[in-house]
Each structure stands twice: as C-alpha cells, then as structure tokens.
Amino acid sequence: MTDVAVVGLGIHAFGRHPGVSGLEMAAIAARAALDDAGIGWEDVEFAAGGSDAAGNADTTVSVLGLTGVPFINVKNGCATGGSALTTAHAMLVAGSAEIALVVGFDKHPPGAFNPLPEEWGLGSWYGETGLMLTTQFFAMKIQRYMAEHGISQSTLAKVASKAFDNGARNQWAWRRQPLSEEEVLASRMVNDPLTQYMFCSPGEGAVALVLARGDRAKSLARTPVYLRSVAFRTRRFGSFEVFSPSVPLESAPSPTAEAAAAAFEQAGVGPDDVDVAQLQDTESGAEVMHLAETGLCAHGEQEQLIQSGATRLDGRLPINTDGGCLANGEPIGASGLRQVHEVVLQLRGDAGDRQIAGPRRVGFTQVYGAPGVSACTVLTR
Amino acid sequence: MPQQTESVSLHDGLVVGTVDAPELVGSRCRNCGVVAFPPQSSCAKCTSRDVETRHLAREGTLWTWTIQCFVPKSPPYAGSADDFEPYGVGYVELTDEVRVEARLTESDPGQLSIGMPMKLVLVPAPGSDGGLTYAFAPAEDDA
Numbered sequence A: 001m002t003d004v005a006v007v008g009l010g011i012h013a014f015g016r017h018p019g020v021s022g023l024e025m026a027a028i029a030a031r032a033a034l035d036d037a038g039i040g041w042e043d044v045e046f047a048a049g050g051s052d053a054a055g056n057a058d059t060t061v062s063v064l065g066l067t068g069v070p071f072i073n074v075k076n077g078c079a080t081g082g083s084a085l086t087t088a089h090a091m092l093v094a095g096s097a098e099i100a101l102v103v104g105f106d107k108h109p110p111g112a113f114n115p116l117p118e119e120w121g122l123g124s125w126y127g128e129t130g131l132m133l134t135t136q137f138f139a140m141k142i143q144r145y146m147a148e149h150g151i152s153q154s155t156l157a158k159v160a161s162k163a164f165d166n167g168a169r170n171q172w173a174w175r176r177q178p179l180s181e182e183e184v185l186a187s188r189m190v191n192d193p194l195t196q197y198m199f200c201s202p203g204e205g206a207v208a209l210v211l212a213r214g215d216r217a218k219s220l221a222r223t224p225v226y227l228r229s230v231a232f233r234t235r236r237f238g239s240f241e242v243f244s245p246s247v248p249l250e251s252a253p254s255p256t257a258e259a260a261a262a263a264f265e266q267a268g269v270g271p272d273d274v275d276v277a278q279l280q281d282t283e284s285g286a287e288v289m290h291l292a293e294t295g296l297c298a299h300g301e302q303e304q305l306i307q308s309g310a311t312r313l314d315g316r317l318p319i320n321t322d323g324g325c326l327a328n329g330e331p332i333g334a335s336g337l338r339q340v341h342e343v344v345l346q347l348r349g350d351a352g353d354r355q356i357a358g359p360r361r362v363g364f365t366q367v368y369g370a371p372g373v374s375a376c377t378v379l380t381r
Numbered sequence B: 001m002p003q004q005t006e007s008v009s010l011h012d013g014l015v016v017g018t019v020d021a022p023e024l025v026g027s028r029c030r031n032c033g034v035v036a037f038p039p040q041s042s043c044a045k046c047t048s049r050d051v052e053t054r055h056l057a058r059e060g061t062l063w064t065w066t067i068q069c070f071v072p073k074s075p076p077y078a079g080s081a082d083d084f085e086p087y088g089v090g091y092v093e094l095t096d097e098v099r100v101e102a103r104l105t106e107s108d109p110g111q112l113s114i115g116m117p118m119k120l121v122l123v124p125a126p127g128s129d130g131g132l133t134y135a136f137a138p139a140e141d142d143a
Helices: A022-039 A056-064 A077-093 A123-128 A134-149 A153-168 A181-186 A214-220 A254-269 A286-295 A302-307 A324-328 A332-348
Strands: A006-013 A045-050 A069-072 A099-105 A189-191 A204-213 A225-234 A278-279 A362-369 A371-379 B015-018 B020-030 B051-055 B059-068 B088-095 B098-104 B117-124 B132-138
Touching: A006 A022, A006 A077, A006 A214, A006 A332, A022 A056, A022 A204, A045 A056, A045 A077, A056 A069, A056 A099, A056 B015, A069 A204, A077 A099, A077 A189, A077 A204, A077 A225, A077 A332, A077 A362, A077 A371, A099 A332, A134 A189, A134 B059, A134 B088, A153 A181, A153 A286, A153 A324, A181 A278, A189 B059, A204 A286, A204 A332, A204 B098, A225 A254, A254 A362, A278 A286, A278 A332, A286 A302, A286 A362, A324 A332, A332 A371, A332 B117, A371 B020, B020 B117, B059 B098, B059 B132, B098 B117
Parallel strands: A045 A069, A045 A099, A278 A362, B098 B132
Antiparallel strands: A006 A204, A006 A225, A099 A204, A225 A371, A362 A371, B015 B020, B020 B051, B059 B088, B059 B117, B088 B098, B117 B132
C-alpha cells in the first residue's frame, strides 16, 4: 500500500474561548498545519473535516481561500475526526490526491451534553424520565466492568490524576492544575462510582493535520511519521452501548475491539509493539476499559498496570500523554484528531516537557463515542 | 395514587397492566428468539422481520447500577431542579429475556449491589402532575 504520512500539525488551544467561533479556531489550526508542512492552502488537493455543533467545516474555505478544492463535510458524532481521517487516507491511498488536509473542531456550552431522544430513535419518555445521560451510562458500564474484572476506585482516580499531571505539561490543554488521587476521590460524586474530576467536560478546540502520499510524504516531512492504518467500526448486536433502553443477554466484541484489531492487522504490527497510545477517556473508566479492548493489555490487568505507574509518561506504556479528554475537555469534532496530533509529536520527539522517556517507534490512537462507533489508527516513524 | 387494580398504559403503550402489577411490553424474534425492549419491528441480531409482542417478566436481578446525583438538563428531562432528589438507575436482567434499563426506587449506594433481586413497580414520573413511570424496586428474597 502507498505510504501516507502526517506532514503538518496544527492545533488551537482547547478550553473556553469566548468570542472565538469554532470555525475561526478551525481556520487557525488549518493555517498552523499548513505552515508546519511548509505548504500553502493552494497546494491542498483534498480536504475533509467537521464538527458536531459548531458548523460546516468547508466554510473555512471562505477564510483560507476559494481554491476549488474538493471538501467533504463530516458529521459523525465522536468519530467525526476519525471519519474525516479515514476519508482523507482512502483518497490518498487511491491516488485521487497527493496532499490532503483534515480538520476537526467544536464549541459546546458548559455542562453535560443534552441529546434529544427523537434524534436517537427513542421515545420522548426516555429523556423525560431522566435516563438519557451519557455520564449515567458510562458509570453503569464501568460499575459492571469493575465487578467483573477487579478494578478499584483508586485506579479510576489514578487515571484522572495522571491526566491532569500530563495536562499541566501541555500548553494547549484546558485543565493544567495537577490533582492528586485523593483530591480526585474527594471531589463531588456525579454518578457512582465516578466523581467530578473523573469526567471530562464538553469544551472547545480545533486540530488540523496535513497528510501526503508517496514522494510528497518524503519531501515534505522533516521527520516523517506514517499513518499505517485507519480503521473505523460501528457496534454489533450485543455490544453494551449508550442510549439503550435494553441490552441483550449475549455479548459481542465492542466496536473499539474490532477497529483496533483491524488497525493492527492493516499496519502489520501488534499491540505489544506500541510505544505510546492515546485512548478515548471521556471518563476514567473509559481509559481502563479501552486499554483492554484495544489489546494493549488483558482484561483485569489494568489494575496492576495503572497502580504500578506503567501508563505514566515515564512508564512502560504511556497513555494519553497530552492529558487526554480529561485534561483537554471534549470538543467532539476535534478529539480524534488531537490524539493523532499528540502521537505524531511524540514520535517526532517534539513533545517537550511531556516527551515520553522510552522508545518512540509505534503509536496508536482510539476514539470512541455514541452510539457505539470507534476509529483507531497506527502511526510509525 | 390511582387504584391498585386500575389499568395503565404509559409511554405510548410500553407499560401496561395494572398499578400493582405493571408489565413492560417488548418484542421477541420468532426466528432467533432475541427479546428487545421497546418492541422492535425487526430483529437487531438476525434482521428477521418476523417478531411478536411479548410482555416481559416482572422480576429480575440487578446487573449494574449508578446514582444520578445531578439534575439532568431540560430538555429532555421533564423534572425541575427545585424538588430534585438523586435517583438510582440500573439495568435489571430478566431471566432468559433481556436486560432492561430503568430508574430504581433505591438511591442509597450502600443498599444496591449487583445480583440483588428486583421487581417492577410504578413510581411518580418526574415533572408530571400525577403521571407515572416504571422503575425497579428491591424485592424480598423470599418473594
């Protein structure tokens, strides 16, 4: 398969930015990515991107310039960034373009998301009676998982504490105040067993990536980082997913497990080869479950792995080195591309204060969301 | 509270029976036997459209749970912040049928544990004047 490399990185700081629209953040990130690649917007032959709640990505062309570039708007929930990346990767591999830009951005109001039942194929009663909350569902999911696999609440707190330690070293993160395990545990209970600081918050931010294929990949990148695979899956019957008034008795592999397995197979590497990974951590429990669903460890092994510090920056398997969703917040359209942005920085050796200590050859990302979608990538130097 | 034997039909016919013996209405696939709630017009497992209505078991065991500690946003939540009390939510496993998500009558985390027996009841619906919704309550072990 033709080599596709990430040759340009651009990010607009995550957090809250009053007076700056999501589209403006997207344009800032896109310009930064083009500058990093050393090219102009007129050199881009294909673009894809989107947001969940902040407008159509292709509106950015009116800011960047009307070059006639084919631009596909993507709106696919938490997998928006992953879907844009999947599309651009496929176009490059097919030879339809030499250079592509992907952009993801969002801008959400404070507080938990309030999805409407009618938009998810559910009766209005489901929302009216107080069952339609993502935080509530993920608390029930990790509650069950903890009972089945021996995960402690201390481990959930350690995941959050690590995220804020890493966020403190990330100039683009929203939450840059370190918090101890004890402070995380002592914060307000939101949905048992998850406390306030074990959850990320909806927020704002934007990320753009420039991708190039073949010879252009080699000529543009100072330190080429290759996108070896992108795999995207939706839920199967039996996967335990949000917004489900009932779930079947039988279980099935999650969309993350299937996307991760496909991404590793396409890339020709295995989970054991991974030096650094970014996993969807909209709450602490998600990072714990995704560690095993992606194959980075066995189910139940997370307790020892996290308690021993293996997932910290100086550990054997650093996870969410930029602070993840917990420290960056969740602008839905931007999160999946933020993960790739961070892995490329780490593999280049450009991550500054948060550069991982160990080898940096293989990176992995996993984004996941409602109502059961997941996109995974493998990147190598 | 209405009479215990009064017939009910709540949430577009998803909850029927009487006040003291409510039933959830689901569906069962005649091809592969999968049970779903609310009823589905085709089977999510085998895609068959040969499905029948099924009234679900009224008792089960708690499969997982949490406590909803903050007021959900309105819309879609019908309740108000003024009289909000934290409430339990869980999935209750109905033997050989399906796991149903529901409010729980118990909101003390110390009183909830995975595997405990539960039974279907009706409770006041948030924000409605006299309206009801379904919930699961801890059942007596000897029930």
